[in-house]
Amino acid sequence: MKLVRFLLFPFAIIYDIITSIRNLFFDRGILKSTSFKIPVIAVGNLSVGGTGKTPQIEYLIRLLKDDYKIAVLSRGYKRKTKGFQLVNDSHTAEDVGDEPLQFYSKFKGIHVAVDVNRTEGIQKLQELIQPDIVLLDDAFQHRKVNAGHYILLTKYNDLYSKDFLLPTGNLRESRSGAKRAKSIVVTKCPSDMSDIEREKIKKQLKVLPEQQVFFTTISYDEDIKGEEKAINITDLKDEKVTLVTGIANPTPLLSYLDEKEIEYKHVKFPDHHHFSSQDILKIEATRKQLNEDGIILTTEKDYVRLQGKLANVFYIEIRTEFIKNEEGFNMQVEEFVRSF
Template sequence: MKELPWIKNALLPLSWVYGAITDIRNFLFDNGIMHSEKVPQKVIVVGNLTVGGTGKTPVIEYLTRIFAKQTPTAILSRGYGRRTTGFIEADSSATAATIGDEPFQFYSKFSPEAIVAVCEKRVEGAMQIHRRYPGIRLLLLDDAFQHRAIRRDINILLSDYNRPFYEDHPFPAGRLRERRRGALRSDAVIVTKCPAELPADEKQNITESISRYTRAGIPVFFATTRYDVPRSYEGAPVALKNVKMAAGIANPLPFAAYLTTRFGVTDQQVFPDHYNYTPSDVEDLIKNLKNDTFVVTTEKDMVKLKPLVVAKGCAARFAYVPVSVDFGDEEQAFVQWVTSRTGDRF
């Protein structure tokens, strides 16, 4: 939906108030009045200044693939949208309802290579992990850029190419969780969801815009979203022709655009981010579904829908599209940067 400028302008005074409140909070942390606690593990944070999806999940997965095979690693999330509270370590009994959709996705992909846990209080979660697994040396924190109670070794800030933070305002006139100057805390910025072919001069312009809000010398990397081979909910690669899209993610537009350019999209059903699907939702999705058509979802939706569609006996009619982050010709530079920042700290 197109934003109306007059509404944004009317909300700007509230954004100034909200921004001032976050400024005060950051001032208290910056000056040691509120404390950031050091935990036993080395900590890499992946987060953003904006509300909504900037591609944190694929970046956490990318980092897990880099580190988990050589360094004992844990992923700690808040577990947004789960029906539980407190610290929970993912195990074979975990579901999206008990730990959240994204942590359950991490667990499904990386267990037992990496420990996955959720806890609203990240310091408490880190200490719980240390007590259970004192050998864990690296902690990846998902969506914790504003969670300043825990000290971090690397702060990676994501900025959506289509919604750059340097053109946005704090909530409610915009989508920022804090003012743009929060980027000063970043050790690197990744511009996510870029076009596959981004001209060098545009990269330079974006880098200069970002650098107005970061410390001098902070690297800026550019990455695209790679859509992998579609897979059925039964696990096998599947050839798609006609699809009915279902998505409950923060920004479904890129996913919808991808499907539209490659398949015949017969219908699109959009649900709220972190939506908890019900059996009646499954019935609605397969209602009047033609034999040559699949219901296609994101991987994040799949981890919640799969138990329901298996129980309904219609898993063969559902497919999902895995996604990953692709640094292109900057991959070596990013891997070298992040490993050099951590290599001598373990």
């Protein structure tokens, strides 16, 4: 695989030229970028793959929802519908995507919509619900909207400063794109990260003087939740669990379960996978090998796609936790919002 990526290096150069010209045209105003008279916060990354955008969006929702009318706008990755959709109780993950449905189901009182065209999506949200704030999910490269505040995520063990452009590496655009970010959040860090290591990473990222760097880790909820009840994760020690994941990187979850001494058999699917009837039979067969009526454990994102298709399914919730200077991050976001 590494050899193939190396051989594709000339295509990475071509890709770099194309994306750089595109960004230059937006920077110079040759291509139109729309600004809005309400706070628009964009969360995204330079690379493909899971950097923790969903828990970061949820962090922002928790931070702002009690004081403002929040709307979350996503493209609705892998959904089967087209155009603008304002998520409601009748929608499924196939209709609007798993992450938008998760936001809608989890946070009452906020509005969630999907639209590939983020400019039109924001305009329709303004017409329909008049939000105080719009949170754009996975929109760092969506330059047709000029968001007032950009939050760039990069994984601790896969920093964009050490990566290359597609198809040789995983970058969607060159590292110079990071200059658009107001905040850079290094995600999925070890919770015991030292001050020395944080400073080392800041230097590697070559941040601008006006940019702030924050470090977060993933925290798993001790209670796992099902349709009718919740149980503590430690109650699974005597169970044989069927673990089902359809996420980009399940390794942190596997490590957490190992740490908790949970015995499980892992059934792995691709990221954002829509579970077919054959997939359900495969999961059921795995469960039957372990325990006829055993627990199926999955991620929160996968749960919205599995709900109603299997019995005795529980999900484990994750949260973003700042290792240090959470107050500084909150203050930066709140000051931006209050500036309107």
